[in-house]
Amino acid sequence: MLFFLLSGVVCLLVWVLNLGLGSVAIPFTELVSRILGNEFSKSSWEIIFLEYRLPKSLTAILVGVALSASGLQMQTFFRNPLAGPFVLGISSGAGLGVAIWLMAGAVIGSLIPGMFGNAWMLFLAATAGSMAVLLLMSLAAWRVRDSMSLLIIGLMFGSLAAAIIAVISYFSQAEQLKLFTVWSMGSLGSTGWDQLMVFLVAILIGFSPAMYLAKSYNAMLLGENYAQSMGVNISRLRWIMIISTGILTGCATAFCGPIAFIGIAVPHIARMLLKTGDHRLLFPGSVILGAIVMLLCDTISQLPGSAQTLPINAVTSLFGAPVVIWLILRRNFSKEF
Amino acid sequence: MKKPAALIGKNLSLGYRKGKQIHEVASGVSFELEAGELTCLLGPNGVGKSTLLRTIMGVLPPLAGELRINGKEINDYSKGELSKNLSVVLTDRLQVGNLKAEDLVSLGRIPHTGWMGRLGKNDLAQINVAISATKTEYLRNFPVHELSDGQLQKVMIARALAQDGEILLLDEPTAHLDLVNRYEIMFLLRQIARKANKAILVVTHDLEIALESADKLLLMPCGQPIISGFPEDLVIQGKLDTLLPNGKLHFHKKTGKIKPLTSNPPLDISGPGEIVPWVIAALEKSNLIINDDIIQIRLEADPFRAIVVINGVQLGCESIQQLIIQLQNSISPK
Numbered sequence: 234m235l236f237f238l239l240s241g242v243v244c245l246l247v248w249v250l251n252l253g254l255g256s257v258a259i260p261f262t263e264l265v266s267r268i269l270g271n272e273f274s275k276s277s278w279e280i281i282f283l284e285y286r287l288p289k290s291l292t293a294i295l296v297g298v299a300l301s302a303s304g305l306q307m308q309t310f311f312r313n314p315l316a317g318p319f320v321l322g323i324s325s326g327a328g329l330g331v332a333i334w335l336m337a338g339a340v341i342g343s344l345i346p347g348m349f350g351n352a353w354m355l356f357l358a359a360t361a362g363s364m365a366v367l368l369l370m371s372l373a374a375w376r377v378r379d380s381m382s383l384l385i386i387g388l389m390f391g392s393l394a395a396a397i398i399a400v401i402s403y404f405s406q407a408e409q410l411k412l413f414t415v416w417s418m419g420s421l422g423s424t425g426w427d428q429l430m431v432f433l434v435a436i437l438i439g440f441s442p443a444m445y446l447a448k449s450y451n452a453m454l455l456g457e458n459y460a461q462s463m464g465v466n467i468s469r470l471r472w473i474m475i476i477s478t479g480i481l482t483g484c485a486t487a488f489c490g491p492i493a494f495i496g497i498a499v500p501h502i503a504r505m506l507l508k509t510g511d512h513r514l515l516f517p518g519s520v521i522l523g524a525i526v527m528l529l530c531d532t533i534s535q536l537p538g539s540a541q542t543l544p545i546n547a548v549t550s551l552f553g554a555p556v557v558i559w560l561i562l563r564r565n566f567s568k569e570f
Numbered sequence: 571m572k573k574p575a576a577l578i579g580k581n582l583s584l585g586y587r588k589g590k591q592i593h594e595v596a597s598g599v600s601f602e603l604e605a606g607e608l609t610c611l612l613g614p615n616g617v618g619k620s621t622l623l624r625t626i627m628g629v630l631p632p633l634a635g636e637l638r639i640n641g642k643e644i645n646d647y648s649k650g651e652l653s654k655n656l657s658v659v660l661t662d663r664l665q666v667g668n669l670k671a672e673d674l675v676s677l678g679r680i681p682h683t684g685w686m687g688r689l690g691k692n693d694l695a696q697i698n699v700a701i702s703a704t705k706t707e708y709l710r711n712f713p714v715h716e717l718s719d720g721q722l723q724k725v726m727i728a729r730a731l732a733q734d735g736e737i738l739l740l741d742e743p744t745a746h747l748d749l750v751n752r753y754e755i756m757f758l759l760r761q762i763a764r765k766a767n768k769a770i771l772v773v774t775h776d777l778e779i780a781l782e783s784a785d786k787l788l789l790m791p792c793g794q795p796i797i798s799g800f801p802e803d804l805v806i807q808g809k810l811d812t813l814l815p816n817g818k819l820h821f822h823k824k825t826g827k828i829k830p831l832t833s834n835p836p837l838d839i840s841g842p843g844e845i846v847p848w849v850i851a852a853l854e855k856s857n858l859i860i861n862d863d864i865i866q867i868r869l870e871a872d873p874f875r876a877i878v879v880i881n882g883v884q885l886g887c888e889s890i891q892q893l894i895i896q897l898q899n900s901i902s903p904k
Contacts, residue, residue, distance in 0.1 A: 312665055445685060447686075447687065448680060448683070448685060448686070448687035451677060451680065451687065452677060452680050454665075454666045454669065454677070455662070455664060455666065455674075455677065456660075456662045456663075456664070456665075458627075458629075458658075458660050458662055459658070459660065459662065461627070461629060461649070462627055462653060462656070462657060462658045462660075462733075463653050463657075463677070463678070463680045463681050463733065464649045464650040464651075464652070464653030464654075464680070464681045465649075465680070466649060504668055507668075508668050509668050509669070509673075510666055510668045510669040510673065511669075511673065513686065513687060
C-alpha cells in the first residue's frame with residue numbers, strides 16, 4: 234500500500250517536473266496554479282503548455298503504461314525474464330508497416346497529393362503492420378502449443394520484418410530513409426489531442442483484460458500444466474494475452490515509434506520493489522513505474538535549458554540496457570525472476 | 571451401498587490424437603483408486619504412466635473406455651469443476667520468482683476464489699490446514715527459491731492439498747531427493763491419505779519405498795494389463811517380476827531387493843542372522859564363480875570374523891573385503 238502511495242506521489246512530481254522543464258522552463262508555482270485552474274502570467278507559456286508539453290507528457294504516461302503492462306504479461310506467459318513487446322515481433326511488424334508506407338508508399342503517396350506525410354497515415358500503417366504480425370502470431374499460436382516455440386516464432390517474425398525493412402531501405406531514396414530513421418528513433422511529441430484520445434481508448438481496451446486475468450497470470454507462475462490443473466483455460470489466456478499486448482504495443486509503437494527497453498526493464502523493477510509475484514499488485518505497480526520512467530526519460534531527452542532534444546529511444550536504451558544488465562548481475566535471474 | 575471409488579478407469583485406451591492419426595500408447599488400462607489410500611503406480615519408462623496421468627488430469631481425452639471421477643465421467647467435468655476435485659504435483663521446473671512459500675500454497679485456492687482472487691475465511695483456513703498437514707509452518711515466509719528440494723516438494727504438496735480435491739496425483743515426487751526425504755515424503759503422503767481421506771496416486775520408480783509406504787500398488791508392465799493389489803500380496807505372487815521383463819533381474823522375496831538372476835549353487839554359510847545377508851550380498855556382487863570347490867563359511871559377530879574352509883584348508887578373515895580376496899585367490903581356476 235505504501236508503495237502505491239509513494240509511487241503515486243513520485244509520479245505526480247515527475248509529471249510536474251516533465252511539464253516544467255524543456256527548452257523553456259516554466260516555474261513550478263505557475264504550473265501548479267495553472268493546473269488548479271488559474272492562468273499563466275505569460276501567454277506564450279499557455280501555448281507551450283497546452284499544445285506541446287501537456288499532450289507530450291500524457292503520451293509519455295500512456296506509452297509507459299502500455300509497454301510495461303504488455304512486457305509483464307509476456308514475461309509471465311512465456312515464463313521468460315527476457316520477453317518483452319519486441320519479442321513477439323509486434324514492434325517489428327509496426328516498423329515494417331511504417332517502412333513500407335514511408336519508403337515504398339512514397340510512390341503511391343505522390344499520386345494523391347496531401348496524403349504523404351500525414352501523421353494519421355503513419356499511425357494506420359504501423360497499426361496495420363503490427364496487426365498483420367499479430368494475426369500471423371495468432372495462427373502460429375493456434376498451431377504450436379508450447380510457449381517456447383511461440384517465443385522463437387516471434388523472434389523469427391521480428392528478424393524477418395527487420396530483413397524486409399533492410400531491403401526496402403536499400404532501395405529507397407535518402408529523404409524517405411531519413412523520415413523512417415527519425416520515426417524509428419521514437420518521438421513522444423507528435424501526438425495531438427485527437428490522437429491522444431484514440432491512444433487512451435486503445436490502452437483502456439488493451440489493459441482491462443490483463444487486470445481481469447491477474448489471477449490466471451498468478452497461476453501461470455507455476456507453468457502451463459499447473460495452471461491447467463487449477464482450471465485456467467490456457468488457450469483462452471493465450472489469445473487474450475496476444476490481443477492485449479498486440480493492442481498495447483501496436484498503438485504505442487504506432488504513435489511514438491519503437492520505444493526500447495521499457496517493456497522488459499520496468500516489470501523487473503516492479504518485481505524487485507514490490508517483492509512479490511502477485512500480479513494483482515504487479516500490474517498496477519508496473520503501470521505506475523512505467524509512467525514514471527517514461528516521464529523521466531522524456532524529461533532527460535528534452536535536455537532542459539537547451540534547444541536540442543535527444544531521440545527518446547536513445548534515452549530509454551541508455552536507461553534500460555544498464556538496468557537489465559544490473560538486474561542480471563545483481564540476482565539469480567533464472568531462480569528468482 | 572458402498573461409495574464408488576474416487577477414481578475408476580475401465581478398459582481405457584490412452585494416447586494422442588493428431589488430426590486423423592491416432593497414436594495409442596497403452597490400452598486395456600483398468601484400475602481403481604480409493605479415498606483414504608496411498609496408491610503407487612510403478613512401471614518402466616515409456617509404458618504410458620505420464621500419458622495416464624495426463625489423461626486423469628483431463629489434458630488428454632481418453633481414446634476409448636471409461637474414466638470416472640467420484641462416479642462422474644471425466645468428459646462431463648468442466649475445467650473449473652475438475653480442478654476442484656483433483657490436484658497435482660508435477661515434475662515441472664518452477665520459476666516462481668519472489669513468491670513466498672505461503673503465497674505458493676495459496677495459489678492452490680485459485681479454483682475456489684472469485685475473479686479478483688481474494689482469499690476468504692474458508693480459503694485461509696484451508697491454506698492453514700494444508701500447511702500444517704505437511705508440517706511446513708516454519709517455511710511460511712521463506713522465498714520459494716531459497717527452499718531445498720525436499721522442502722519445496724512438501725510446499726508443493728501443501729499447494730495441492732489447499733486446492734482441496736479428493737484426488738491427489740503426484741508424478742515422481744521423490745525423484746532428486748535424498749534418502750531421508752524420500753521416506754519422509756512418502757510416509758507424509760500416506761498419513762495425509764488417512765487423515766484427510768484423500769485418494770493419492772503416486773507415480774514412482776522407488777520400488778523399495780513404495781513397498782514400504784503404499785497401501786496399494788498398481789503395476790504397469792509393458793504390453794500387459796495393469797496389476798493391482800496389496801504390495802505384500804504382489805510380492806508373494808511374484809508379480810513384481812513383471813516389471814523386470816528381460817530375465818536378467820528378479821525381485822528377491824527374502825531381501826525385498828532387485829537382484830541379478832544367478833546360477834551359483836548355494837553356499838554353506840552360517841552365523842548371526844544380521845551378518846549373513848550382507849556377506850551373501852557381497853559374494854553375489856563379487857561375481858565369484860564357484861565350481862566344484864567345497865566351501866564352508868562360518869561367521870562371528872563382535873568383532874567380525876569369518877572362518878573359511880576351502881577344500882579342507884581353513885582361513886581366518888577380519889573383514890568381508892579380506893574374505894572376498896581370499897576366496898578369489900583360493901578358488902581353483904578352470
